[in-house]
Amino acid sequence: MPTYDEALELMHAWTPSESLRRHMYAVEAAMRAYARRFGEDEETWAIAGLIHDFDWEKHPETHPNKGADHLEALGWPAEIVRAVRAHAPERSGVEPETLMERALYASDEITGLITAAVYVRPDRSIHTLTVKSLKKKFKDKSFARGVDREMVRRGAELLGVELWEHVGFVLEAMQADAERLGLAGAASPGD
Template sequence: MELWINYLQAQSLVDKYITEPYTRLHLRESEVIMRWLARHFWENEEQWWIIGFLHDLDWDITKGSDQTNHCVLVQSLLRDAGGTDFLIDTIASHWYDNESIPELRDKKRTTRIEYSLAAAETLTWLIFATALMQPEKKLENVKFESLKSKFKNKWFASRCDRNIILECEKAGIGIDEFLQIWLSSMKEIAWELWL
């Protein structure tokens, strides 16, 4: 499957539409974990990391009062940039089954890349919160056991949907291995994340 958007074009789109530093960090985290997952599954790394990098391209525009357009607006932004249906549909899929968005409410994820994207981008919030709970507030000090414990505690980072994270299993990877891959990938870029 083709994307018809390369990394330089993706960077240009992010520069155009993303202004919030935390959104940029979230996109970077998602890009890196998607690359690691592509390696794990022997998939196309470039496609997977571009999809991770662009998945919230409309977030800074739609957050707040216009959130019902999240993953709806991104479809037109990517189509206008020349993105393929594969790129557009995969990115929109991370918000499928969302009751507040009529266009996406009845859609379901069905492919490995869709499950991986949804699980990976959702986990960014849990791992960030776990790092901030460390005495030094450093990602390098987060141990797998701590992350697993926080994952099991539904009250910790309660807005981080564990059911979506567990979709990693539908992609073909167990939750323990997924958490370990995620933790390793984030430690690689911890200095970029200010953690």
């Protein structure tokens, strides 16, 4: 099993874009929270979230398979390699089956919507964002067009969590890691 630091080093080596790194940190935050909720291994789930898109910038045409093949060649555990493939079944042909795979699939798209919603807030703070506000953004098809709403719905369903409970859960996970995600706004709450 690779260490978290090894996964972080690999992700940084393959991902020069700070925005993509922050996306992977956001998915990692959601995965850590779900691992705690389900009583699973937090480090393994965090690593899966951290590296799920690490090959996107180098190999967008073969993502996630190119990255998963690389992890396999490095001797990474099959559960992480398969989770990386299963987070994008439409590209890899691998459907999310295990709880970790379903959590990764469910967390990926919604973090993008949450991040986009923070960027248009006057205070640019995730701490003032609410599920009610996210519902409005979710329904507005012109907002964050790149976020696949059906994937978000399917992810919650695969995870066995009601959609807005899932959205609120991921929002809270991201709020807890707001500084690293660059989403704390001009001032943190209580300042």
